[in-house]
Amino acid sequence: xxxxxxxxxxxxxxxxxxxxxxxxxxxxxxxxxxxxxQAPGKEREGISCIASSDGAKYYAKSAKGxxxxxxxxxxxxxxxxxxxxxxxxxxVYYCAAGKIIYYLLTHILPDVGKKSDLGDxxxxxxxxxxxxxx
Numbered sequence: 001x002x003x004x005x006x007x008x009x010x011x012x013x014x015x016x017x018x019x020x021x022x023x024x025x026x027x028x029x030x031x032x033x034x035x036x037x038q039a040p041g042k043e044r045e046g047i048s049c050i051a052s053s054d055g056a057k058y059y060a061k062s063a064k065g066x067x068x069x070x071x072x073x074x075x076x077x078x079x080x081x082x083x084x085x086x087x088x089x090x091x092v093y094y095c096a097a098g099k100i101i102y103y104l105l106t107h108i109l110p111d112v113g114k115k116s117d118l119g120d121x122x123x124x125x126x127x128x129x130x131x132x133x134x
Contacts, residue, residue: 001025003125005095010131011085017130019080021095028052028071031122033078034104035069037091038127044094044118046107050078060108062088085132092127 007019034049048069049058068081098104103120105112
């Protein structure tokens with residue numbers, strides 16, 4: 001199984017980037033895919049998730065209205081379109097796959113429940129750096 005994140009880069013405030021997560025070795029119909037990010041000195045933060053069962057989309061408060069998650073089942077790829085980027089979006093972005101969506105959603109939606117252990121997520125990809133300058 002491999003999750004390959006790409007599309008990061010450096011942009012100015014207000015700019016846009018589209019991240020891609022190319023998935024191999026597992027089917028998007030079976031695994032929920034989420035995006036996380038981690039800034040230096042901070043814990044890993046859940047940003048968005050797309051459900052395997054029905055394609056439902058979930059966003060953290062920090063992403064809602066600016067980021068859009070989508071998937072292309074034919075390409076087995078999940079995207080994160082990020083608009084109106086801010087310096088506080090600067091982080092390494094990771095995509096992750098999980099059979100049990102609950103474990104992912106605890107990191108994205110505070111009302112779902114106590115954050116699960118990141119080790120409960122089945123697969124992680126390597127990150128891609130996003131840097132937003134003011």
